[in-house]
Amino acid sequence: MGNYLDATAADQKKMLDQIGVSSIDQLYSMVPEQLLVDKLVLPEGLSELEVRAAIEELAAKNLIFKNIFRGAGSYDHYIPAIVSQVTAKEEFVTAYTPYQAEISQGILQAIFEYQTMICELTGMDVANASAYDGASAAAEAAAMCRDKKRRCVCIAATCHPDTIETLKTYCFAADCELTIIPATDGLTDAAALSAVGEDTACLIVQQPNFYGLIEDASSLAEIIHQKGGKFVISCNPIALGILATPAEVGADIAVGEGQPLGMPLSFGGPYLGFMACKTSFARSLPGRIVGETTDANGNRAFVLTLQAREQHIKREKAASSICSNQALCALTAAVYLSAMGSGGLREAAEQSAAKAHYLAAQLCAIEGFNLVYGGEFFNEFAATTPVAADILLLKLEKEGILGGYPLDYHTILWCATEKNSKYDIDHLIAVIKKAVSRCS
Amino acid sequence: MQLIFEKSREGISQSILPVCDVAKYQFAPQLQRQTAPRLPQVSENELSRHYSQLARRSFGVNSGFYPLGSCTMKYNPKIDEEMAALSGFTAIHPLQPPRTVQGCMQVLELTGKLLCEICGMDDMTFQPSAGAHGEFTGMMMIKAYHRLRGDLGRTKIIVPDSAHGTNPASAAMNGFSIVNVPSAADGCVDIEALKSVLGDDVAGLMLTNPNTMGLFDKNILQITRLVHDAGGLNYYDGANLNAIMGVVRPGDMGFDLIHLNLHKTFATPHGGGGPGSGPVGCKKFLADFLPAPVLYHTCCALDFAAPPQSIGKVRAFWGNFLVIVKALTYLLTLGGEGVKQAAQNAVLNANYFKSLLEDDYDLAVPGICMHEFVLSLERLKKETGVTALDIAKGLLDCGVHPPTIYFPLIVHEALMIEPTETESPETMDEAAVCFKKLYKLAYKDPASLHNSPQTTPIRRPDEVAAARNLRLRYRF
Numbered sequence: 001m002g003n004y005l006d007a008t009a010a011d012q013k014k015m016l017d018q019i020g021v022s023s024i025d026q027l028y029s030m031v032p033e034q035l036l037v038d039k040l041v042l043p044e045g046l047s048e049l050e051v052r053a054a055i056e057e058l059a060a061k062n063l064i065f066k067n068i069f070r071g072a073g074s075y076d077h078y079i080p081a082i083v084s085q086v087t088a089k090e091e092f093v094t095a096y097t098p099y100q101a102e103i104s105q106g107i108l109q110a111i112f113e114y115q116t117m118i119c120e121l122t123g124m125d126v127a128n129a130s131a132y133d134g135a136s137a138a139a140e141a142a143a144m145c146r147d148k149k150r151r152c153v154c155i156a157a158t159c160h161p162d163t164i165e166t167l168k169t170y171c172f173a174a175d176c177e178l179t180i181i182p183a184t185d186g187l188t189d190a191a192a193l194s195a196v197g198e199d200t201a202c203l204i205v206q207q208p209n210f211y212g213l214i215e216d217a218s219s220l221a222e223i224i225h226q227k228g229g230k231f232v233i234s235c236n237p238i239a240l241g242i243l244a245t246p247a248e249v250g251a252d253i254a255v256g257e258g259q260p261l262g263m264p265l266s267f268g269g270p271y272l273g274f275m276a277c278k279t280s281f282a283r284s285l286p287g288r289i290v291g292e293t294t295d296a297n298g299n300r301a302f303v304l305t306l307q308a309r310e311q312h313i314k315r316e317k318a319a320s321s322i323c324s325n326q327a328l329c330a331l332t333a334a335v336y337l338s339a340m341g342s343g344g345l346r347e348a349a350e351q352s353a354a355k356a357h358y359l360a361a362q363l364c365a366i367e368g369f370n371l372v373y374g375g376e377f378f379n380e381f382a383a384t385t386p387v388a389a390d391i392l393l394l395k396l397e398k399e400g401i402l403g404g405y406p407l408d409y410h411t412i413l414w415c416a417t418e419k420n421s422k423y424d425i426d427h428l429i430a431v432i433k434k435a436v437s438r439c440s
Numbered sequence: 441m442q443l444i445f446e447k448s449r450e451g452i453s454q455s456i457l458p459v460c461d462v463a464k465y466q467f468a469p470q471l472q473r474q475t476a477p478r479l480p481q482v483s484e485n486e487l488s489r490h491y492s493q494l495a496r497r498s499f500g501v502n503s504g505f506y507p508l509g510s511c512t513m514k515y516n517p518k519i520d521e522e523m524a525a526l527s528g529f530t531a532i533h534p535l536q537p538p539r540t541v542q543g544c545m546q547v548l549e550l551t552g553k554l555l556c557e558i559c560g561m562d563d564m565t566f567q568p569s570a571g572a573h574g575e576f577t578g579m580m581m582i583k584a585y586h587r588l589r590g591d592l593g594r595t596k597i598i599v600p601d602s603a604h605g606t607n608p609a610s611a612a613m614n615g616f617s618i619v620n621v622p623s624a625a626d627g628c629v630d631i632e633a634l635k636s637v638l639g640d641d642v643a644g645l646m647l648t649n650p651n652t653m654g655l656f657d658k659n660i661l662q663i664t665r666l667v668h669d670a671g672g673l674n675y676y677d678g679a680n681l682n683a684i685m686g687v688v689r690p691g692d693m694g695f696d697l698i699h700l701n702l703h704k705t706f707a708t709p710h711g712g713g714g715p716g717s718g719p720v721g722c723k724k725f726l727a728d729f730l731p732a733p734v735l736y737h738t739c740c741a742l743d744f745a746a747p748p749q750s751i752g753k754v755r756a757f758w759g760n761f762l763v764i765v766k767a768l769t770y771l772l773t774l775g776g777e778g779v780k781q782a783a784q785n786a787v788l789n790a791n792y793f794k795s796l797l798e799d800d801y802d803l804a805v806p807g808i809c810m811h812e813f814v815l816s817l818e819r820l821k822k823e824t825g826v827t828a829l830d831i832a833k834g835l836l837d838c839g840v841h842p843p844t845i846y847f848p849l850i851v852h853e854a855l856m857i858e859p860t861e862t863e864s865p866e867t868m869d870e871a872a873v874c875f876k877k878l879y880k881l882a883y884k885d886p887a888s889l890h891n892s893p894q895t896t897p898i899r900r901p902d903e904v905a906a907a908r909n910l911r912l913r914y915r916f
Contacts, residue, residue, distance in 0.1 A: 003778040004515050004707070005785050006864035012785075015792040015865055019808075024784045027791055027808055028687060030656040035688045040557050045775025048519050055769055058550075059528025061543030063536070073756055074534050080456050082484055084525075086491040094500030094516050096508055097713035102836050102896035105441070106498035107712040110491070113444050116913040120477035126912045129713065132569035135756040143613075162756035169731075169752035173580050173614045214471055245473050257756070267544045268534030268757025269569070270715035282910060288713060293906035296891075296899035300441070305906040311572070311609035312847075316618040321609035324570035324703065328711030338444055338487050342479040343453050351460045358462040376471060397540070405535055422461040 001045035066400035067424045069359070071380050071415030072210070073134075073160045074268065075260040077238060077348060078419050080339040083262045087332050097288065097324065101303045102295075108302035111290045111327065114334040121240045121337075122254035123247025124276035129288035130326040131273030134257025135163040138204050138234050139170035141253045141275060143319055144284045145202035145230040152177040152199045154229070156188040158209035163234060167204065176201075186211045186373030186382070193223050202230040202253075207246070208239055211413065212356070212380025213373055221250030237261050237274070237333075239378050241342075241349030246276075253277045262336030263329060272329035283309060286320035288327075351418035352379035355425065359416045362429045366436060372411055380415045382407060387436055395435040401428055441497070441897075444490050445914050448480040478916055497897045498712070499841055505863060505871050507793070509812045509844035509856025510604065510652060512682045512704035514786075517773065520707065520766035529765055534757040538743045544761065545742035549735050551768045552719070558779060559678070559698050560691020561721030566759035567731045571679060573754060574699025574718030575610035575646070580751045581697060581722065581729040582644045582673050583614050588729075588749060594643035594672070600629055602653060602848040607646045607677060616643060623850055627653035627805040629663055638670040648677035649693065650684065650810035652848040652856070654790065664694025673697065673726075681705045682860070683787055683811035686780030697722040706767040717763040733758075785861035786811040789868065793859045796872035800879040804851040812858035815843075816851050826882035826889050828853040833900065834881070836893035838874035 007015070012024075021027060028036070046054065068076040087093070091106065098104030098111075111129045118127035131137035142153045155167050157180050164180065171178040179196060181203065182189050188205060196203075203224040208214050221231045233246040235256045246254035258272030259265075277285055283306060291305030311318040340348060356379040363369045368386025385392055389406035396403040404414035416425070482490070500506075506513035524530075532541055552564040568574035579597065586594045597611040598619045608618045619637045624630040628651065645667045650656045657663065664674045676690040676698035682705045690698050702708045703716035710716070722730065731754050732746035744758075774782060787810055794803070794813045804814035817828045832842035832855070844856040859868055881889055893899065 001775060001778065002517075002773040003781045003785070004517060004862045005781065006862055006867070007785065007789075011865050012788060015788055019788075019791045019795050021791075021808075024788055027784075027787050027810075028656070029808065030658045030810075031684075031688050032658065032661060035661070035692050037687065037689055037692070040686055040776045040779070042554060042557055042776030042779065043772070045778040046772050048773070051519060051769055051772045052523070054772055055523040055765070056526065056528070058543040058546055059523075059526040061546065062528050062532050063540035064527060064531045065533070065536075068533060070533055070535060072535055076533070078457065080454070082487060086488070088521070089491065089495040090502035091495040091498040091500045092712055093521070093709045094502045095498055095712040096506070096511050096513060096710045098498075099508075100499075100832070100836065100842055101901045102833070102893050102898055103499040103841070104497075104712075105897045106494035106496065109441065109443065109497070110494050110712075112912075113914070116443075116445065117477070117479060119913045120479060123473075126910075132573055133755045133757075136569070136573070136754065160756065162753055165732075165753040166755055169580070169754055172751065173576070173583070175615045240473065240477070242467065242472055244471060248474060264530040265533045266530050267532045267541065267761040268759070269755075270760040270762060271756075279910075282912065289912055291906040292911040293902045293909075295901045299898055301898045301901035303901045303903050303906050305903065305910070305912070308907070310605075312605035314609070315605045316608035316612040318605070318609040318612070321572040321576055321606045321613055322570070323572045323606050324701075324710070324714040324716040326569070326711075326715045327713030328709075329715055331712070335487070335491065338480045338482060338490075339454055339484070340456065340479070341453055341481045342476045343481075344456055345479060346476065347457050347460075350464060351457065353465045353467070354460055354462050357465040376467065393537075397537070402533060402536060418457055418460075425462075 001047055065402035068402045069414055069416060069428060070402050070405050072405040072413055073162060073257065074265050075417060076265060076419055077260050077417050079262050079264065082339050083332060083335045086335045087328060092328060092331060098304060101301065105302060108290050110331050110334060112292060112302050114330045115290060117334055117337045118274050118276050121237055122276045123245035124254050125279040126282045126285060127274065127276035128285050129290060130330040131275055131287055131322065132326060133271045133273045134234060135166035137255040137273030137275050138163050139166050140286050140320055141232045141255045142167060142202055142204060144253060144281060146176060150199050150201035152179060152197060153201055154179045154181050154196055155204040156181050158183045158188055158211060159204060159206040159234065160210045186213045187375055188215055188220055190219055190223060193220060196227055200227050200229040202232050204232045204234060206234045208236060208378040211373060211382050212377040213375040214378060217249035238349050238352060241345035253281065258333050261333035263332055270326060270329055272326045272333055284319065287322045287325050348418050352416060355416035355420050356381060359414060359425050362425060366433060379417060380413060382411055382413050384410055385412055392435055396431060399431050441493060443914055444480045444482065447482055447486055447490060450481060452481045452483055454484055504839050504841065505867050506841040507843050507857045507859045508841060509858045510679055512858060512860055514707055514860040515862035516707055516709040517770060520769040523769045524762040524765040529762060542741055545735055547765055547768055549742060551764050554771045555700060555719065556721055558685050559721050560689030561698060562724040563727040563730060564719050564721040565730045565734060566719045566764055567754050568718035568720055569755055569760050570714060570716040571699060571701040571718045572606040572610055574720045575606055576613055577720050577731060577754050578675050578697050578699055579611050579614040581726055584729045584749060584751050585726060586643055593641055596642050598637060598642060598645045600647065602651050602850050603646060604677060604679060611646065627655045628657040628659060631659055631662065634663060634666060638666060640671055642670050642672040644673040644675055646675045646677060648680050650680045653805055653814050654809040654812040655805065656810055660693045679704060680811065683783055685783045687783050697726055702763055702767040707770045708763045708766040715760045715763055717760045782861045789859040789861055789863055792865065793857065793868045797875055800876055812856060814851050815855040817853035817855060820882055821853050824882040824886045826886045828855050830889040831878050833892040834878040834889050835874060837895045840871050840874055
């Protein structure tokens, strides 16, 4: 019903006259007649009021959980009110990629500030303006490390399964080998890594890993560097509020999923792939990069720079085809980090860890619930369950609780953030106890 | 203008989180970071003003006319934003049990169905996050298709010289070598040149139609047939679909797979460079190769499953979901008739705007255009020294976002102009006055154009210095 046109029938007539044709159909005279479609099988257009009702009805078919104890790559952190207010500004929402620097200083500066914050979080020197998500950012990082001699990419089995799957796909595309380094007790097996060949381009490790455990990244860095390969860490940006940075443990490239920095769960997207590296890698970093310079009057100015790397200049010789990225999500992360500040981020990280450890202690006090792995964890941990995972989770669902992510029939990956109060955790534990006693 | 770090003051903090109600967990010192990240410490007031100031130094479709060729900068409806912000979507964890996310799955299914009908395709994935990501995915499906048939010699992808840079780059990421075919004098594919490169080493052709010259290739059926006869597949770059949706379908033109840019054609905003969404549609015979997972119906609900020959995942989870909600809202608003009207008026507006400019400026190719057209400023440059870049910068002083410049590469001093359907004739009339004024100025006072813009937040930046002396982050 709507079409958002800004022309009356009289306007259209006037325009056709000016063009010198008698009908709009005439403008399609180049299209072979047999190709013109008569009428598509599409619904009739709706008014705004009707569309709202239709979409709200779809949204209402989803179940919103009151309490979430599930992470596994998507984390329910608190988002300060200012974040959505700022990111809803029309000048940010409706702009294209800032090609025209003179009228895009706002967006360019916002990205420059974002790049700086990512560098501060990761300890790296250079960050790009974003990649599609954490998984594809890891795949792009692998491409940065590959060359003619070093074709093989290694990835830790303890990475998020979607990251591993994405790497498989990208490696199939690039006709290069992917080796999955197995784990022992939930952590990357250093001995297995030591056995990789001389053609290894890089190792990708997730920190904390998929099971929530903190990997011994420094040791892994040492081994992969001895092999002549690069070390890529995929990190949780909230954890970087307290845990050692990729730079401190010897990573060459840091990537990660930026969703925890102010983006709602949103059924998996849009999220934010962040990428940062050492200066020596700057020219092989894919995607947009904003740099500082001066204008004709000597004033501070920001521009998209190092464009000679990119597809619109290099075409088939470009290392990546990325063009549109996740700019508004990068802005979201920057506003989030500015609102939280260094202290606020640290607090979010510490509280997430504290709640997860409290949850683990309470949970493992119940018979049949035990930590699967012995290592240090951040805000996620795998625990056994004496009742079948799906049955337990269904009981929780009835109480409005999204329990942890079931890894298998008797193992659940639990997660806590600063949003889970002690009261909520105690309630969760009470529900679990009840469920266990009923089932046994 | 000051950076947020320069506004930071030690000791300023915001009250966002409560006091922790459980015991703190102490990590061993060697697990902790040695120094705190230097994030800004600003009040909420300062933060709010900072970004308001940045917004004032930005330019979106809401700020003014934005005829950026190939980017389809149409108006982004507000209802789309509100629907994507519903908590029934934003509060949903991607790994909730399928039973609890039927609404999200129905959004994907319904949007896929509507878009397949518009494109003439049979199946679709929403995993790709942007147009180039869609191209990368589509090229991989072509690769997997030939591999499965044991047809290993097909290593080449044909790309016209007028193509978007992402086309050859996405094909090359899949290990294909690129064969460029020149355009004929009329801006369309040179059929003889195409014939000469077709053979049993060709995996496929990447084409956008209408092409980047804004022309519908009248030989399209012959082109796609030639590629099919040689054993290749036809890939449609949907960047220019806005000209033809509801009028003619890529699937009927002989294309086997396609990517769409929801952030162009289907009115979802560009966000200053994303998030976009680049769904890939395909014909039935390719559906088994789609990225995993795809939707399927169980007895009573929707669920995810991997297609048998799936290329795998191209990112985590299911795609830029909220962008898809926006596109669905737009599609339901337009309906079949609105979709066609949007395309028709995009073409009408482009031809109208062209007619206002063609007395002064030279067209790259004469005649009727589709949703966009290309000017060549080669003569103007020769006669006055004023370049496409100068005219673009002059437009900034008029409050008009410049067209795409220096693209397509086959046109010298190109200005590529796409008004879109949501602009009024009055807006185009006013913009045409600016274009004409600048044209006259080029002859009268070219120096003033070399020195433009004068009224923008900054003057022309020194891009050479930016690339030479890299300053890619704030130095504290």
